[in-house]
Amino acid sequence: MEIALSDAATEPSVRVDGLTYAYPGHEAVVRAWTLALPPGSRCLLSGANGAGKTTALQVLAGKTMVSEDAVRVLGRPPFHDIALTCDGELSYLGAQWRRNIGSAGADVPLSGDISARAMIEGVTGVDPERRERLVKLLDVDLDWSMKALSDGQRRRVQICMGLLKPYKVLLCDEITVDLDILGRLDLLKFFKEECEQRGATIVYATHIFDGMADWMTHLAFTSNGELKYGGAKEDIPEIQGTKHLLSTIEKWLRIDRDERRVREAERAANPPPKVDAASHFQTRHMAYYR
Numbered sequence: 001m002e003i004a005l006s007d008a009a010t011e012p013s014v015r016v017d018g019l020t021y022a023y024p025g026h027e028a029v030v031r032a033w034t035l036a037l038p039p040g041s042r043c044l045l046s047g048a049n050g051a052g053k054t055t056a057l058q059v060l061a062g063k064t065m066v067s068e069d070a071v072r073v074l075g076r077p078p079f080h081d082i083a084l085t086c087d088g089e090l091s092y093l094g095a096q097w098r099r100n101i102g103s104a105g106a107d108v109p110l111s112g113d114i115s116a117r118a119m120i121e122g123v124t125g126v127d128p129e130r131r132e133r134l135v136k137l138l139d140v141d142l143d144w145s146m147k148a149l150s151d152g153q154r155r156r157v158q159i160c161m162g163l164l165k166p167y168k169v170l171l172c173d174e175i176t177v178d179l180d181i182l183g184r185l186d187l188l189k190f191f192k193e194e195c196e197q198r199g200a201t202i203v204y205a206t207h208i209f210d211g212m213a214d215w216m217t218h219l220a221f222t223s224n225g226e227l228k229y230g231g232a233k234e235d236i237p238e239i240q241g242t243k244h245l246l247s248t249i250e251k252w253l254r255i256d257r258d259e260r261r262v263r264e265a266e267r268a269a270n271p272p273p274k275v276d277a278a279s280h281f282q283t284r285h286m287a288y289y290r
């Protein structure tokens, strides 16, 4: 389903055109996605566990190779145009990023005595005013020792570091899950300002809808790998009015689960032939990973 531009004359910051993606040896988990997000838009990416949100975000982030025409970010193919991520115009805050930034892997705290200040001020080429604002916004104490933080405190330092450079497109995969209510709402407010004042575009995957109905300008709901519902929020009658977002998505998720159970029962009754992972990889997808 196409996510409509609010202004047809505006070149989208994110354009996805018939994107299909399968992990080697598996069925496609993203199927025929087409969407376009204009500058300044904030898209809530929603769907059940395993629906393909992380996979899609990783493709948008240029972590996996797909054809150059299938995904364009700021008019450029994110896998092939490495400068997009190196220059910080395209930023991805997701599971890999959580594992790599300010932790010793798998979100394990660093064992050395490194301060939050050393981590945050260690990021070079940053506007000091933006850094100060983010430290305040995220309520980070620069004297915190990274080895003695709660999950939420460590996440605040990570998020601070991830936002220091002013991206044009930001892809977020469940980054606020450890934050307390104020931390999450303040961050959503900051993101909204970034979109309204700088024309940044944000795609935000989450299962937490509190505050999202007012925040988002666009919605993408994926089910069984397909973009089932999508578009500018005013074009989706089912989610008009703040109170309808949670109940509507709950309804869509229940339909999704029922359909999945039917598919699983059918597959159990008629198991598909086994795919040779190596030849599938080479001949069909030629997928490479960063």
Ligand SMILES: Nc1ncnc2c1ncn2[C@@H]1O[C@H](COP(=O)(O)OP(=O)(O)OP(=O)(O)O)[C@@H](O)[C@H]1O
Residues within 6 Å of the ligand: 023, 026, 029, 047, 048, 049, 050, 051, 052, 053, 054, 055, 056
């Ligand atoms: N490296 C991989 N190899 C094969 N299959 C994978 C791989 N990573 C994910 N998958 C499968 O792809 C599907 C989509 O996974 P993905 O992580 O994109 O879902 P998600 O919507 O982000 O889920 P969640 O809400 O649980 O984070 C799932 O069925 C998952 O099992």
